[in-house]
Amino acid sequence: LSMSKDDGSVGALKAGLAVFSRLFDHRAVIQGEARYFIEEFQNKRKGSEAVQLAECQHMIERHCGQTLPTAAATADDNVDRLDRKVLALTELCDLILPDHIDANLDSSTPYSRPPSPGHDSEWDEFMRSMREEKELIDQLFDNEVEQFRIYLEKHGPG
Numbered sequence: 001l002s003m004s005k006d007d008g009s010v011g012a013l014k015a016g017l018a019v020f021s022r023l024f025d026h027r028a029v030i031q032g033e034a035r036y037f038i039e040e041f042q043n044k045r046k047g048s049e050a051v052q053l054a055e056c057q058h059m060i061e062r063h064c065g066q067t068l069p070t071a072a073a074t075a076d077d078n079v080d081r082l083d084r085k086v087l088a089l090t091e092l093c094d095l096i097l098p099d100h101i102d103a104n105l106d107s108s109t110p111y112s113r114p115p116s117p118g119h120d121s122e123w124d125e126f127m128r129s130m131r132e133e134k135e136l137i138d139q140l141f142d143n144e145v146e147q148f149r150i151y152l153e154k155h156g157p158g
Helices: 006-025 027-096 119-156
Strands: none
Touching: none
């Protein structure tokens, strides 16, 4: 009983088909396991996503209910105070500057040449007052920063 080359390939093909058909016999079991795994994975993921969404919603409510209104009120207070300071400084500038400067100034008027420190007592007085104003503003700023630091220590950043 000699087998020809064709008989050997037919036998290998039959063996391959037998293995393949046995795999298909287990297809339902494999598909069921795959479905179970996917359902479990999705259920676990949905649970963790729900927790994350609840945490995000809580954080958003806290920021919208507390942090943002507080920050807006603080900003409004600071803007109002800044507006008052700008108006006061503008009034000071109006007091210092003349109402108008004549284009035909001669050399005897104080506005025809730049001030020379040490020679113009008005200029020296002005510069002294500006230094005093700057020191006062620096002190006010330092006080505001200190008050803000104390507020943050008591209430926290958020």
